[in-house]
Amino acid sequence: MPELLAQQIAPDLDVAGWASDAVDWLLDNLAFIFGPLRTIVSALVGWVETLLVGPPVVVILLAFTAIAYFAVGWAFALFTLAAFLLVDAMGHFEATMVSLALVVVAALLAVAIGIPLGILAARSSTASAVIKPLMDFMQTMPAFVYLLLAVIFFRIGVVPGVIASLVFSMPPAVRLTELGIRHVDREVVEAAEAFGATPRTVLTGVQLPLALPSIMAGVNQVIMLALSMVVIAGLAGAGGLGGIIVEGVQRLRVGLGFEGGLAVVILAIFLDRVTAGFGAGDAGARGTA
């Protein structure tokens, strides 16, 4: 009986074989894309990294505190100052900035691709029908698989980390942009159209401003998801906090792993509150008139 239950009833399909064939084909034929892509992404990360690591720690620290103050308030600014001082005290400030650079680049790219896709999906039901399942697929596929693919295409280093984060974190940007635009009051959109506004004006003057809270919620989620990939990216040799945690795990150095984890949490709180704060602020009465 148990043998019967365990028996395979469908014919053998070599999905694994097809997948690796597809990857081989891509490697053979699209090398001209992967090369330059690698160069561009690594240049971008390098640039942001220099920005964050180059100046004296105190400058960055004050900048973060100021951002926290303007986006959220003085209490959070104090927390930010204390938290990043702690990170510095643990000796992980530079690693944190390296990870931040990776998150920033991955999130920027994800948003830059995701928002237009979301707009497209909001405007065309056909596009939406294609994009939605694709996003579901992207988000449910385990992140390690992306990393594996990204390493194959882009080799070890920071680039596969960025690419895997980008793919993994993009869906909320698409989804919440589409949702935000579709939920704008139909009558308000009609009002703009009834006065003869062009589709472009309707989009930029009415739909996007009114969808902004939703879009910003998407951006916030993108950043959080990208951050959650930092550790996994460490496995691909992206360095930063991921590297520290991976080292802690591999050598069973619990303390080191904990420090790295704590730094990730601090970075997460900072990014979450700041992006949520900016989102709420922009969503208020003021707009692009």
Place this chain on the structure above:
Amino acid sequence: MASHVRAEGLTKVFGDAPKKALEAQGSGRDAAWIREQLGQTLAVDDVSFEVEAGELFVVMGLSGSGKSTVIRMLNRLVEPSAGEVWIGDERVGALDNRGLRELRQRRMSMVFQHFALFPHRTVVENAAFGLKVQGVEPDERRERAEEALETVGLAGWSEHYPSELSGGMQQRVGLARGLATQADILLMDEPFSALDPLIRREMQGLLAELQSELQRTIVFITHDLNEAMLLGDRICVLRQGRVVQIGTGAQIIASPASDYVAEFVADVDRSRVLTADIAMREPRRVFAPTASPQEVLDWLAGQEANGVYVLAEDGRVLGVARDDRLARGLGEGAREIGGLLTDDYANVPPDTLLADLSALAARNSVPIAVTDDTGKLLGVVPRARLLASLAGTEVSTGPQAAGRDPNGAGRGRQEPADA
């Protein structure tokens, strides 16, 4: 010059098989059949009407009768499945995107049920939206928007956001936005339905006042019959996407085209809608001032009345010949009634509400005279007839039915002196 709007056979099918539905419609099927058999929504079914320049035309019907769809086909926010819309001599269906935008920018504007203001723009930016789309310079745009806001009584609120305003004030902004572009056609989809009754009255008053000044061509949607009666020059009643009747409020109440309309108008205060010209009839007889007192007395004897109107040759009322005066005159040797007349009669213009007639009805020996502004007699309203009209027991058979535009020339301000 305000333009007039004409809808010809407008039809709209919502659903995935509009062709089938149109065929069924062509062979006489109604919306209910098409929904049951084909699963398509025939929201608007062959609707035609004409709105005169400067007229306030009301489209009325229950929820789901297709009102919003009709008004949205006028500016093609909803694309008609069949039929045509004409603005002046321009066929709206023939316009390309650019032409359509131009039309919406310059000639038609719209006011919405839930105001549809832009919540992220200030009041003045909202009011200026149409002008901004037209490409008017910021300074001029602001000036004209402020002007429009002043017209609707919102001076001083420019820098507020819509969410800071009450519902009535928000709709004033909506109205200002519609007026600012100076489009001569205003589409209003249940603009006051979402407001409290008191505010609604106030807004109705505002619109009536503005309209008497601005004379825009207005298509106004409502499901509130009293509102329709109050504002509309003419009313178009829709049922399940079809026109059941078009006419002035008084015509619709006095002679509803179907039981449906009759039921619809059943609880209207008729005395505040019906007017003297609906209730009046031709006088049985009138006399010239040269008639002899004896002749008039003889006629009166057979009429159970004690007076009769005496008219000049051009039809003007000279006065009333009353039996007691005639008898006395006869005794004094008078040959003509011209010298024996009294002014013992009440005299009203044709658009007088029946409510105002009631007070006059009992006072005189002759029925109330309805006269035009030159004093010509148009008809008389006997007391019994007045009561019958108010009770709704009598279908209009009076002389007013003849010689009037069957479409119903507007009652009220833009009415030419009725012949």
